[in-house]
Amino acid sequence: MGQVVSDRALTLTGAFPEDRQVTGLPDSEVSDAVLTTNTERRGTYRTAAPVAGNVWSVELSALTVAPPAGTQLVVVAPPPTSGDIDLLVNGHGPYPLLASAGVRAAGEEIPQGTALSVVMDGSGFQIMNTNVRPRRPCPDGTLAVNSRYCIEAVEHAAVDFFVAAGACGSAGMRLCEWGEFITACQRAGDIGLAGATNSWEWSNDASNENNSARVVGAGSCLSAGNAIVTGSIDRNYRCCYTR
Numbered sequence: 001m002g003q004v005v006s007d008r009a010l011t012l013t014g015a016f017p018e019d020r021q022v023t024g025l026p027d028s029e030v031s032d033a034v035l036t037t038n039t040e041r042r043g044t045y046r047t048a049a050p051v052a053g054n055v056w057s058v059e060l061s062a063l064t065v066a067p068p069a070g071t072q073l074v075v076v077a078p079p080p081t082s083g084d085i086d087l088l089v090n091g092h093g094p095y096p097l098l099a100s101a102g103v104r105a106a107g108e109e110i111p112q113g114t115a116l117s118v119v120m121d122g123s124g125f126q127i128m129n130t131n132v133r134p135r136r137p138c139p140d141g142t143l144a145v146n147s148r149y150c151i152e153a154v155e156h157a158a159v160d161f162f163v164a165a166g167a168c169g170s171a172g173m174r175l176c177e178w179g180e181f182i183t184a185c186q187r188a189g190d191i192g193l194a195g196a197t198n199s200w201e202w203s204n205d206a207s208n209e210n211n212s213a214r215v216v217g218a219g220s221c222l223s224a225g226n227a228i229v230t231g232s233i234d235r236n237y238r239c240c241y242t243r
Helices: 037-042 161-170 178-186
Strands: 055-058 072-076 086-089 092-100 115-120 125-127 142-144 149-152 156-159 198-206 212-218 224-228 235-237 239-242
Touching: 055 072, 142 239, 149 178, 156 161, 161 198, 161 235, 161 239, 178 198, 178 212, 198 224
Parallel strands: 055 086, 092 125, 198 235
Antiparallel strands: 072 115, 086 092, 115 125, 142 149, 149 239, 156 235, 198 212, 212 224
């Protein structure tokens, strides 16, 4: 049961694998004890289920100091609460719960019972399991088509394909996929999409012709064609944004 320090490697010998192992370690979960494999697998020493509210209080006996950068916790979400969420860890904090670097997580978007894997980045806890990250808000000038993406409300003037792609990229967005355009176009009246079928627009889908891209939206939400990407006819375009 004692602890020793060795200044050289320890070699375990024995005729069989079961003879070459350390046994007798208890399933201790205190901060200065050796953790067994079973304890590590269970993760109970870093798992907590706080009560509902905007400040989630986490009590872990294995953590005796303020959580340093890199500390990983598993927090089972309580019933949703509207607004920003903070974590109070053994009385330290509160630390903001972040959907990504610098972006606060919205409590109302985290379902009860969700096991959140969170990591301290030095000033807050970032959610690492991306399937439960709250959706990003749509940028100014764009419309939420659904929970997956946003689209610009108004098309841009006609330009070369590469100019259009570069402009969307510079704005932190991208040209819309063919299917994204169709979905948004069919909901134009509901979401306020303007000019969806008044001209051909670039999409980011390749066509079955070399040096061409799919163009969409002339006269119908379902109309589509191929257009030379550069050195030919300029096309209108609009950008999409992944939430």
